[in-house]
Structure formats: C-alpha cells, structure tokens
Amino acid sequence: MPAGAHQPLTHGAQPPSVPGPPPPPPAPGWHAPAPQHAPAPPSRDTTGHVPLPPGGPVPLPQAPEGTGVTTLAVLLIGPAGAGKTTVARYWAQHRRVPTAHISLDDVREWVCAGFADPQSGWNDHSEAQYRLARRTCGFAARNFLANGISCILDDAVFPDRPVVGLGGWKRHVGPGLLPVVLLPGLDIVLERNAERSGNRRLSDEEVAGIHGRMAGWYGSGLPIIDNSQYDVPTTARLLDDVLARAIASPPSW
DSSP, X not given: OOTTOOOOOOTTOOOOOOOOOOOOOOOTTOOOOOOOOOOOOOOTTXXXXXEOOOSOOOOOOOOTTOGGGXXXXXXXXXXXXXXXXXXXXXXXXXXXXXXXXXXXXXXXTTOOTTOOOGGGOOOHXXXXXXXXXXXXXXXXXXXXHHTTOEEEEEEOOOXXXXXXXHXXXXXXXXXXXXXXXXXXXXXXXXXXXXXXXXXXXXXXXHHHHHHHHHGGGTTSSSOEEOOTTOXXXXXXXXXXXXXXXXXXXXXXX
C-alpha cells in the first residue's frame, strides 16, 4: 500500500480514539465533595441528642431544698375561667429550674380539620380526641422529666367523670404527679370567662354548670386554692406552698 494511504477498516474494527480536550480546572474556592458514606442508623434510645424517657411512671419527688429547685410534675385542675392556664404559665416561667407548661386545650387544638369541639356536644369523637391529647401530654411530661425539666399540666378534670378523670393522668404520667385544684368563686369565673374569645369562651350556663361540678373536689383530699382575691403572682406563690405540703404528705388519689 502506498505510503500515506489509509488502511480500510475491517468488519467490527473501531476507529482509533482521539483524546479530547482536558477538563476545565475547578473554579477558585471550590473543592470536590468528599466521598459520601452511608449515614449511621439512628439510635433507638435518642431523638437528636436528647434521651427518651425509660417509660416507667414518674415517682414521687423529693424536695430537700424546697419546691423552687425540685423537678416536679404538677396537674393544675380548674373550671373554665379559673385562671389555671395563666397561673400555670406564670409558675413555669418564674421557677429557678427548667420548667415546661403543657396545656391540654392547646394540644387538643393541634387537630385542625376534624377538630371535635366539646362545645358542640360531648360524644365518642370528642372523647377520643381528648384521650389522645391526654396521652400526648403524658408522654411529653415524662420526656421532660426524664431530661431534668419540670412540667405543669392544666386540665378541667371533673370529679364525677372517671372516664376522663384523674386515673388517666396517673396512668400516663405516674403516681408522682401532684394534682392541685384552682377553684375561685362563681362570680369570678363568670367574669374571667367573659374576657375569653373563640371556642375558649363558654356560655354563662355552661360555666355555672362546670363550676358546680368542680365543687365536688371539696372533700376529695386534693389541695384546693381559692384564688378569687389573688392576682397571678400571689396564686403562684400559694401553689408553691401547697406543693411543698403535698410533697411532704402526698394526697391520696
């Protein structure tokens, strides 16, 4: 074959590869990503860096240095308009140790579409949502306590309704839960309820009925605070006094 002539390709042969231009250099300040490795499986016992509670019931607290620096689980009971949510929040905000406030009404209202408003009538649907909210609050309380954070829960627990009464709170939190009843006079409750808005505001007839049923806590053995003549800071101080006595001599419930 003459010099310079091209040799014909045979069947199945590939033409010689021609090297392409080199890849451009990386932009200034850019570094190639490090090789990716499979993430470590999450631990079954942690959420982030916070350990989950062991699942056991909360025991009775010990208060060698007073209630102000003791890890506590408190249940503040009262009718609509008693001021329990306001007092609970204030008490939680002014303690010297980390303290959380858990409001059952707030947790119930996490349900948006399909919220079963008890004002429309108490039925199986509203009771199921109440039970779910109470279990959620109980788990949150145990989780806070397992991490050294006190908590105060507030709920309108009726003494004549064992289905949604104190027994459920004891099951979900434990025997160390300290219940306290906040029960001002009816005229005060009606006045405070009138200042509420939305589905938190009830009719005067409903408020009177609830208040009358709450009177059943008298004679129950639970500590009761009548805050008719007290402002929020004074009521919070009275709550500390009541809790100190409850720790020294736990109520039977």
